[in-house]
Amino acid sequence: MKNNESQNGVKIDSPITLRDNLRKQIMIRRNKLSYLEVDSLSQQVCRRLEELQPVQHAEVIMGFSSIKNEVNLSPLLQKLQKQGRTILLPRVEGDDLLAVEYRDENDIELSSFGIREPLGEPFAIDKIDVVIVPGLVFDASGYRLGYGKGYYDRFLLRLNKQCFKCGICYEFQVVNNVYPHPGDVPVHWIVTDHSEVAVNWDFF
Numbered sequence: 001m002k003n004n005e006s007q008n009g010v011k012i013d014s015p016i017t018l019r020d021n022l023r024k025q026i027m028i029r030r031n032k033l034s035y036l037e038v039d040s041l042s043q044q045v046c047r048r049l050e051e052l053q054p055v056q057h058a059e060v061i062m063g064f065s066s067i068k069n070e071v072n073l074s075p076l077l078q079k080l081q082k083q084g085r086t087i088l089l090p091r092v093e094g095d096d097l098l099a100v101e102y103r104d105e106n107d108i109e110l111s112s113f114g115i116r117e118p119l120g121e122p123f124a125i126d127k128i129d130v131v132i133v134p135g136l137v138f139d140a141s142g143y144r145l146g147y148g149k150g151y152y153d154r155f156l157l158r159l160n161k162q163c164f165k166c167g168i169c170y171e172f173q174v175v176n177n178v179y180p181h182p183g184d185v186p187v188h189w190i191v192t193d194h195s196e197v198a199v200n201w202d203f204f
Helices: 015-031 035-050 053-057 074-082 151-157
Strands: 060-062 086-093 096-101 108-110 116-118 130-133 137-139 164-168 189-191 196-198
Touching: 015 137, 035 053, 035 074, 035 164, 035 189, 053 164, 074 086, 086 116, 086 151, 096 116, 096 151, 130 151
Parallel strands: 060 086, 060 130, 130 164, 164 189
Antiparallel strands: 086 096, 108 116, 189 196
């Protein structure tokens, strides 16, 4: 076996291997967070999110339902909804990610992945002002690694150019390089519990 190859013939320094290793490392670290740590760090992320001009001016905001110790957006989304904003959550159908309006808990069901998803018809994607994007790992150029299914990558490609795409995560989930594929779509901004990564100033 060559020094730069693994047992299955994939180079250990190939982008695929590097991406997989990043996923595993960050997942392990995130899984070790306690409930109190997730709650505290999530509050810090949400405070920074709420202060962003694009979020303050948005009428239609798409968030997500957190799993596996992801940043908990629920308190912020509920607050924004009470302010009269339209709140959307993702729903997976086949290979597609759909944006569906969240009204209340009566319109929610658990998916096969164990994710809370809204019922109802898909929302017009060109009417979305802000999408808050989850990710396992982000880099300084706005690229992200998810769970490897590609749902968000395909979804982000369909958004209108005026839609503000904001990634959120914990500070340790931001790295120098996630080795993106040529077709990957970067977010415009990244908010963590400790800082913000400015990728695109066009929205400010």
